[in-house]
Amino acid sequence: MGDTEPSVLSGFFADLVRCETRLYNALNDRLREQHGIVTSQFEFLNHLREHPGARVADLAAEFAIGIGATSKGADRLEKQGWVARQPNPLDRRSSLLVLTEEGARLVEAAQETFTETLTDLVAGTLDPKAITAAAQTFATLRAALEDREIGAPAG
Template sequence: MEYKSGDVADLQGFFADLVRCETRLYNALNDRLRERHGIVTSQFEFLRFLREHPGARVADLAAEFAIGAGATSKSADRLEKQGWIVRRTNPADRRSSLLALTDDGSRLLDAAEATFTAGLSELVEGALDRSATAAAARALRRLRSALERDQVGTPTG
């Protein structure tokens, strides 16, 4: 779609392209992860977050991914049932649990990360050169920061 500067179609086109790109990338990576590792993209992202934030709570995952706490808890239940994470009592607040990767979860994540990274590189670098990728990453990082700062799109449940 060709954007017309200063026109409503400019922002609507930006939104449509952003959402369609995200959906297509997500689905393509989802297919690869499911086929090669038996997980889906959302599970991969949860496991990666827990590796980077050991002892995170369900609420931390919900905030990071802008999804409801109930859906996040159910996703954590599925990961725990597979033996990829464990819940431990939070010593600071016994009403919540701290989540951590198991050894099996860490091994799965390591293997899946190679698939994810290779797939993402193939899909993005096949369409954009490094400077375009860097510019897009900077723009999206700024937009995300502003939305998060202003708590735009944060679920209430």
């Protein structure tokens, strides 16, 4: 592992970040145009669909962003009527986030757009074996970074 050329690592980082930015921006544009939401809102709503009753702290940990930014994002979703806060029976200081019926309908429709866009941009460029290999590679890297608590926001 230590034998990787610095220029290869630098190129890996540049390509990774630029691909992520371009994919994120393309998803942002498509989701905004078709559903009136942006990628970060879709990700929050989708996470809540898959993990009903998550706390703001759970979202912050999942997306490696600060608690304050996560709380503001949840507030915006709540103001739109897509998310509701419920009392946390295990901790009165926190609340649990759940999708409203409107939020569930929105994320369901947006999931189709999200999948279609990724299919067009990724599967339209890479073959299935390359996508599977890349997915495994990034899952391994993400797990290692998370296990070592690297890059987690301070607050």
